[in-house]
Amino acid sequence: MQFNGRIPAAIAEKFARVIPAGEEIRISMASDLTLDRQFGESYIAVTDKRVAVCDAASDAFAIELAHIKEPEIEELFGSGRLAMKTDDGYRVLLYYTKSLVPEFAALCHAIRDLTQGRTPVLPSEHESAWCPKCGAPLPDRGGVCPLCLPRWKVFKRLISLMKPYKTRLVLVMAAYFVVVGSQMGPPYITKVIVDDVIGKKNPEKLPWLIGAMLGCGLLLLAGRFVAQGLNCWLAARLVADLRASLHTHLQGLQMQYFNRRESGEIVARVMHDTNELHGFLFEGLPYLLVNSLSFIAIGVVLLKMDATLALLVFLPVPLLVGGGGWFWTRLISLFHKRGSSMDSLHSILSESISGIKSVKAFSQEKRRAAAFASKNEILFRVGFKIDSTFIGFFEVMSWVMSLGVAAVWLFAARRICATPPTLSLGTLLAFVGYIWLFYGPLQWFTSIFRWMTHAFSGAERIFSVLDSPPEVYDAPDAVSLPKARGALVFDDVRFSYERGKEVIKGISFNIAPGEMIGLVGRSGAGKSTIINLICRFYESDSGLITIDGHPLSKLKLHELRRQIGIVMQEPFLFNGTILENIRYGSAEATFDDVVRAARAANAHDFILDKEDGYDTWIGEGGVSLSGGEKQRVAIARAILYDPPILIFDEATSSVDSETERSIQLAIQNLVKDRTTIAIAHRLATLRNANRLIVIDDGRIAEIGTHDQLLASDGAYAKLVRVQTELNQLKSRVWE
Amino acid sequence: MQKPEREFVLLRKHDQVVIRFADGGDELPVRLTWARPIYGRGCEVSLLDEHKHEVLTLPGLDCLDVESRRVAEDELTKRYLVARIKRVIHAEAHFGNRYLHVETEQGVRRLAMKDPARNAIWVTDDRLIVRDSLGNRFEVPSFSALDPASRVELMKVI
Numbered sequence: 001m002q003f004n005g006r007i008p009a010a011i012a013e014k015f016a017r018v019i020p021a022g023e024e025i026r027i028s029m030a031s032d033l034t035l036d037r038q039f040g041e042s043y044i045a046v047t048d049k050r051v052a053v054c055d056a057a058s059d060a061f062a063i064e065l066a067h068i069k070e071p072e073i074e075e076l077f078g079s080g081r082l083a084m085k086t087d088d089g090y091r092v093l094l095y096y097t098k099s100l101v102p103e104f105a106a107l108c109h110a111i112r113d114l115t116q117g118r119t120p121v122l123p124s125e126h127e128s129a130w131c132p133k134c135g136a137p138l139p140d141r142g143g144v145c146p147l148c149l150p151r152w153k154v155f156k157r158l159i160s161l162m163k164p165y166k167t168r169l170v171l172v173m174a175a176y177f178v179v180v181g182s183q184m185g186p187p188y189i190t191k192v193i194v195d196d197v198i199g200k201k202n203p204e205k206l207p208w209l210i211g212a213m214l215g216c217g218l219l220l221l222a223g224r225f226v227a228q229g230l231n232c233w234l235a236a237r238l239v240a241d242l243r244a245s246l247h248t249h250l251q252g253l254q255m256q257y258f259n260r261r262e263s264g265e266i267v268a269r270v271m272h273d274t275n276e277l278h279g280f281l282f283e284g285l286p287y288l289l290v291n292s293l294s295f296i297a298i299g300v301v302l303l304k305m306d307a308t309l310a311l312l313v314f315l316p317v318p319l320l321v322g323g324g325g326w327f328w329t330r331l332i333s334l335f336h337k338r339g340s341s342m343d344s345l346h347s348i349l350s351e352s353i354s355g356i357k358s359v360k361a362f363s364q365e366k367r368r369a370a371a372f373a374s375k376n377e378i379l380f381r382v383g384f385k386i387d388s389t390f391i392g393f394f395e396v397m398s399w400v401m402s403l404g405v406a407a408v409w410l411f412a413a414r415r416i417c418a419t420p421p422t423l424s425l426g427t428l429l430a431f432v433g434y435i436w437l438f439y440g441p442l443q444w445f446t447s448i449f450r451w452m453t454h455a456f457s458g459a460e461r462i463f464s465v466l467d468s469p470p471e472v473y474d475a476p477d478a479v480s481l482p483k484a485r486g487a488l489v490f491d492d493v494r495f496s497y498e499r500g501k502e503v504i505k506g507i508s509f510n511i512a513p514g515e516m517i518g519l520v521g522r523s524g525a526g527k528s529t530i531i532n533l534i535c536r537f538y539e540s541d542s543g544l545i546t547i548d549g550h551p552l553s554k555l556k557l558h559e560l561r562r563q564i565g566i567v568m569q570e571p572f573l574f575n576g577t578i579l580e581n582i583r584y585g586s587a588e589a590t591f592d593d594v595v596r597a598a599r600a601a602n603a604h605d606f607i608l609d610k611e612d613g614y615d616t617w618i619g620e621g622g623v624s625l626s627g628g629e630k631q632r633v634a635i636a637r638a639i640l641y642d643p644p645i646l647i648f649d650e651a652t653s654s655v656d657s658e659t660e661r662s663i664q665l666a667i668q669n670l671v672k673d674r675t676t677i678a679i680a681h682r683l684a685t686l687r688n689a690n691r692l693i694v695i696d697d698g699r700i701a702e703i704g705t706h707d708q709l710l711a712s713d714g715a716y717a718k719l720v721r722v723q724t725e726l727n728q729l730k731s732r733v734w735e
Numbered sequence: 736m737q738k739p740e741r742e743f744v745l746l747r748k749h750d751q752v753v754i755r756f757a758d759g760g761d762e763l764p765v766r767l768t769w770a771r772p773i774y775g776r777g778c779e780v781s782l783l784d785e786h787k788h789e790v791l792t793l794p795g796l797d798c799l800d801v802e803s804r805r806v807a808e809d810e811l812t813k814r815y816l817v818a819r820i821k822r823v824i825h826a827e828a829h830f831g832n833r834y835l836h837v838e839t840e841q842g843v844r845r846l847a848m849k850d851p852a853r854n855a856i857w858v859t860d861d862r863l864i865v866r867d868s869l870g871n872r873f874e875v876p877s878f879s880a881l882d883p884a885s886r887v888e889l890m891k892v893i
Contacts, residue, residue: 037816039842077772078816078872089749090764097816098870129869137847139832139868146829333891336828340852 004028004122011043014054018062023047027110027122029103031096033079042094044082046111046120051084053093063091071111073104082108099129099137105501144460154456157463158281161238168230175227176286178219180293184301185216187433191305195426227286235281239274242462246270252470255537259497269465273458280455288448291441298438305427309412313435316404320397320442327393334386341379348372401439408435473557481555484548484563486513486644486675488534493543495533503529505698506543513644516676518686520716521695527679530695531647534677535564547645565643569650571634575619578607581633585641593640601636601666603629628663635666646671648678652685660685683720692716738798739791745803752810754782754790765790767810773856773864776815780807817864817872818844823885826892833892835865839873846871848892855893863893 007015007028019025027046034040034055042055051068054060063084070085076095082104083092096104103126110120127142136147162169189209197206247270258266302310352359352368359368408431415423488511495504503526511517519527532538533545536552545552552560565585573581582594582603589597594614598604606629610616618625618633625633631651638646648667652660664685667678680686687706694702694709694716701715709716742757745765753762763784770779770792782790796804818839825836833848846867848854854866863875875881881889 033816037813037841039818039839039844076814076816077769078818078870081813083750090751092750092813095813095816098867101870135845136834137845137867137869139847139849141869146832147834333828336833336851336892340850343850344852 005030007043007045010056011054014060015043015045015052018052018060019045019047019050023049026114027107027120029107031094031104032100033095033097035094037079037095039097044094044107046107046114048114051093051111063093065111065115068111068115071108071115073101073108075101080104102126102141102498105498109502144457144464146457149453149457149460151453151456154459154463158238158277158459161241162234165234165237168234172227172230172234175223175230176289176293178223179227180290180297182216182219182223183294183437184297185219186213187430187437188301189213189216190433191424191426191430193426194429195424199424199426231286232282235278235285238281239278242277243270243274246274246462246465249466249468249470252473253465253468254471255532256497257468266465269461273462276458277455277462280451284448284451284455287441288445288452291445294437295441298434302431302434302438305430306423309408309423309427309431312407312411313404313431313438315407316400316439317442319400320439321445323393323397323400324442324445327389331386331389334382334389338379338382338386341375341382345372345375345379348375401436404439405432405435408432471557472553475554477554478556479550479554481548481550481559481563484644486563487511487546487548488645488675488677489544489546489549490530490533491544491546493533493540493545495529495538495540497529497538502541503698504533504540507695507698507700508543509693509700509703511675511677513675514673515691516671516678516689518689518692519677519679519695520683520686520692520719521701522719525695526698527695528649529698531566531649531677531679534645534647535566536560563643564645564647565638565641566647566649567631567634567638567651571630571637573618573625573630573633576617577612577614578610578616578618578633579614581618582636582640584637589640594636597636597640598632600639600669601632602662603632603636603666606632628660631663632666635663635670639670644674646674646676648676648680650679650681652680652682683716683723694719738794741791743791743803744800745806747806747809752806763790767807767814769811769815772815774858780811816841817874818842820865820873820875820881820885822882823888826888828892832868835873835889835892837873844871844873846873851893863889 004027007030015025025045025047027044029044031042031044032039033042035042035053035058040055042053044051044053046052048065050062050064051071052060052062063086067086067088068084069087072083072085074081074083079095079097080101081092081095083090106123106126110122113120129138129141130136131138131145131148133148134145136145138145189212193206193209197203197209250266250270299310299314302313348368348371352372359365408428412423412428412431415421416425416428490507490509493504493507494502496502507526507530519530521527529538533540534552536557539553547555547560547563574584579591579594582597583589586593591614595604598607598614607614607616635651651667652663660682668688678686678689686692689706691703691705692709693700694714696715702709702712704712704716710720743754744757746753746755746762748762748764751764752767754765755762765782765784766787768781768783769776770781778795779792780796781792784790793799796807799807818837818841820837820839822838823835824838824843825834827834833851834845835848836845837843846865848865849868854868856864856866858864861878863878865873865875867873875889878886878889
């Protein structure tokens, strides 16, 4: 659906009845549901003064912008609706399917702008839910349409990646020509031996012919050896290059990219799609190349040797190709079913293992076993069907091929026995030799094309990652900021993760260098989003964020992030030793520096208490640290990083009181002379903050010191009261 | 689940449903939601206020008076768009994605679905709910009642 797309004349006429002449329609759009929620179309038109809607079956109605208090979109089950809170109530304007959620979110935003006297801004482009070429729904909004996948384009791009290795590529092609040529030799030599040596009792030529036959064998061996060796190298090289490019590119992508995808999907791009491509390049492509060349070459040779007999050989070809197509179409849906069954079985198995404690605790072993058995049975049935289909197909195809062979023998034998003979025995034997080379690959061609399509769709997905826009690390006019003082300013900042759904709604505040600020508010209020914006994990939609007077977008990204140290609620520790983890952001730091940081983070003692001290391996397969220990390693990492701005995002929320005290002491060591922003649900931990900023629904509700905010008896005082009551309740429950 | 003790009626004011308790108090705008929209549609209904807090949960629509029930049914129909599939015109699998061209009670629609293990839910042995890649919902109220060609098409991809 397009913003400001064409409005049908009948609809325009209806709009004209509720929109006064001379009032220009600024925005118009079609929904994909009629006003009574059938699949069809309804329309909305927005002028500077009103919003009007109608569809083919209903008259238009309009609401004046002046009466609109708040436009809103509501997500429903399987659809959404655009509604207006007006002076006299709530009015639903129209419904749309989930296919148009971003478009209507943007429209709602634009109507809000108009009601507030701002110029509405509509996105210049949007990610469509349908393929612009074939109109089919896209599996991923704005993604590639698998039905229109341009195979040739993908192939060209893959070939262009082989440019650095073009000598090898030429060699491999030459080697495959040798392979095809040497395969063609023996049947023809057989013909010559039978007709010229045995038939004419002329053994002088025999050593040469046997030599030629052996030579063909040797050439075939050498050709295959060279071709497969080179091909193996090229396929592995190309895929390794792609994997490396993918990983490098992924590291630089914007956070929005990761928000919209599950990590499993991204890992699949790097590992599964590249493996799929490797499989095709290593096995499928050479098969296709050699057999296509053989098919053409043998066809030509057969026609030249005896055109009538050649036509008999060609007779079963349509049956073989058509049968192969039918077979693969049938098999592919079975493969999909097997994949789904396998996934289900996988997930039950992995849950059974990872959730073993809960299974045992609730005595659910039998139920789990039954669930597994049921899915296992489905997998068995699909697997059996696939195997039996395979067996049946090969038997039938062998029979079809034998039809061709039988026809050749029937007609050729008659011609050999005729007086005078019109065909030699050698030609017949050569035909029989070629016939299997000719038929053999035919049944596989369809599968190879499907394999190619599959591998190329994987390649296309890889390319779509590589084509995704990375973060702008250094804008052309980027300013250098070697060491910040830590003055932070937010000026009317707005931000939404998804278009139209604002989570930060016009926030403004100043933080002085060295000041400690506590961000307070309910879950989902927008506190962590503010942190994300400071770190420039996301760009704000509007407004300005500055550090020491420099807009964030004008700073070199690496230098900006060098100014900020962040300790998260669940810090991520990498596979490696404690020493490596503390040193993560400061590779040059000496061991003494690490120890100093660990001491300041109150981590030194517990590290030394471990059997392997600083060499203790943590992460997968290593010693697991408690929540408090992880936090202190993360704090040591932040201390060593030595940033002028520090951020604590719920750094102590998941640890016990004693550990929290220890972490608080570590934090006190860390925050001296640094701008600090801390988010904490336990409000007591923010008492030392110079000021508290209370966030509510993406807006600033209050700013002030702990005492000021308590005295003003606003949102913060309410939060404190709730927390105090909760603590009292907890102590009563556990007493 | 029992019927709430407080007597109330549901009314429609403009395009909003409001609840009015018999023992007085203001009318409160409410949002009606099926507590179990997939496996238990037609069973428990929750009424939420504008802050998404539960006002009350009903064991079903039967416990409402005739007018309140009409209002509730109307609102729930509007809030839950699940197109009922009458015929499967064509279905195919392509690179792991499933494409369906279906005729529903709301009209004809083409949809793409990823991962049928997750997005095609057999609510009973005979009733199927499909969620397409964008979040739209479709329902086969009775698989056995579909015509044979539709059943064959559907089984190619589910």
